[in-house]
Amino acid sequence: MECEIKYFGLIGEKLEISSERININDLTVDGLKLKEVFIKRYPILKDMTFQIAINGKIKDELTEEQYISIALLPPFAGG
Amino acid sequence: MLSKEENIFYSRQILLNEIGSEGQSKLSDAKVLVIGAGGLGCPVLQYLVSAGVGKIGIVDEDVVDVTNLHRQILYTVDNIGMSKALVAARELRRLNPFIDIQAFPYKISTKNAFELINNYDIIVDCTDNYTARFIINDACVLSNKIVVSGSIYRFEGQLTVFNYNNGPTLRCLFPKMPLKDSIKSCSESGVIGILPGIIGMLQANEVVKIILNLGQVLSGNILVFNSLKNSFDQFEIHKNEEFNYQELINDKKLIENNYIQSCENTLVNQISLSDFIMDTQNNKYTIIDVRNRGESPLLQFAQIRKIPLSELKDIELKFETNNKILVVCKAGIRSTQALEILKRKAIKNEAYSLLGGVTQDFIVELKKLENDQKLF
Numbered sequence: 001m002e003c004e005i006k007y008f009g010l011i012g013e014k015l016e017i018s019s020e021r022i023n024i025n026d027l028t029v030d031g032l033k034l035k036e037v038f039i040k041r042y043p044i045l046k047d048m049t050f051q052i053a054i055n056g057k058i059k060d061e062l063t064e065e066q067y068i069s070i071a072l073l074p075p076f077a078g079g
Numbered sequence: 080m081l082s083k084e085e086n087i088f089y090s091r092q093i094l095l096n097e098i099g100s101e102g103q104s105k106l107s108d109a110k111v112l113v114i115g116a117g118g119l120g121c122p123v124l125q126y127l128v129s130a131g132v133g134k135i136g137i138v139d140e141d142v143v144d145v146t147n148l149h150r151q152i153l154y155t156v157d158n159i160g161m162s163k164a165l166v167a168a169r170e171l172r173r174l175n176p177f178i179d180i181q182a183f184p185y186k187i188s189t190k191n192a193f194e195l196i197n198n199y200d201i202i203v204d205c206t207d208n209y210t211a212r213f214i215i216n217d218a219c220v221l222s223n224k225i226v227v228s229g230s231i232y233r234f235e236g237q238l239t240v241f242n243y244n245n246g247p248t249l250r251c252l253f254p255k256m257p258l259k260d261s262i263k264s265c266s267e268s269g270v271i272g273i274l275p276g277i278i279g280m281l282q283a284n285e286v287v288k289i290i291l292n293l294g295q296v297l298s299g300n301i302l303v304f305n306s307l308k309n310s311f312d313q314f315e316i317h318k319n320e321e322f323n324y325q326e327l328i329n330d331k332k333l334i335e336n337n338y339i340q341s342c343e344n345t346l347v348n349q350i351s352l353s354d355f356i357m358d359t360q361n362n363k364y365t366i367i368d369v370r371n372r373g374e375s376p377l378l379q380f381a382q383i384r385k386i387p388l389s390e391l392k393d394i395e396l397k398f399e400t401n402n403k404i405l406v407v408c409k410a411g412i413r414s415t416q417a418l419e420i421l422k423r424k425a426i427k428n429e430a431y432s433l434l435g436g437v438t439q440d441f442i443v444e445l446k447k448l449e450n451d452q453k454l455f
Contacts (some may be wrong), residue, residue: 006269007233008263009305010263010268011234018144028388047258047261047397048258049255049257049261049262051252051253053315056312056314056315057314057315057317058301058315060250060315071314072301072313073262073301074232074262075209075252075253075257075261075262075434076230076231076235076237077207077208077209077230077232077263077264078230078231078232078235078263078264078268079118079120079204079205079206079207079229079230079231079265079275
């Protein structure tokens, strides 16, 4: 099953993509939390603060779901 | 009880069944403090004042700069160099003379936060840095005040309401100061003025909903808007019961570590204005201003090197061996980043970032140093 991933703010800018689809098997790595999986996939995320939302809820654990949408949310500071 | 003139002024919104005279009275009794009178703050203030929120406070230490005018729509070219808080208050009184408007033309800090928010019920966070955001959040949680928070980045905006009916707070979303590579200000990344206009109006909308107890307040959810895609996404925030706010006021060192460092895991030399002045008695400093050209207040001293942060890494730099370096910017964030660049360029001189950035007090002290021939 493929997950839809959205990258917001500075994360989207640094990765140069705003969204992509990733197979759920590539996001489920033994011993790693979801955030660590993304950092491994995109090492530039290591020095960034962000939250992960899964199906509209901020959390860091993938569970069995029918459809999965993931968002990486960095803090916005501008005013 | 509203006057006859007020009833006429607000007649179009009093017509709404959901508001009526009773709702208009609630707006009139409400007390809202808007912290930041910039891109977000301007539309927030305009719409809250025109809606009839009875008492408004405006906090901003900044002065109007020409680079603000494309998005900070309360100001004109005639206001360049003038206090934003004072100009905003004047213009808003012209917009609606029935509102009690107070201007606080200084920066929110750990020293004044509790006093500033004390006389208001709802605090609107329109600031542009996370130091201020954490100070506002923490003071409001400890004082039981609601925070309507807006923030922007390029073409995207975030909006949420913290500490509403025991709901989540900023520390539930980001418990610690974000890493420096995670955030950029408008002056670093750019912004189109329309975006803070939209987010600011959404913030004003949340304030009115809270006052009138209408609709769904954006508590426990963060809204993310993308102006290029016309997309609105919402994400649920869960409450972090483990964060201990009481520790913040019990441990002074924790307060300093939380609010003074603008980045985590980076050894940054920061120096306060008073410590810098004291140190100039025994040491020579070279000062670098890394703000964009033309940013107010101008530092009109020939001895100061003006190198915008974006150009710093490409410029060959040489310093007198025994001189220390002081890097300055608007709020102490870009100057911190500049220290990293100097470090990568293998500059050996002891270098500091000025805490709190360029202020009128700093300019006064520089004039004294210049008179004493201590500017190099």
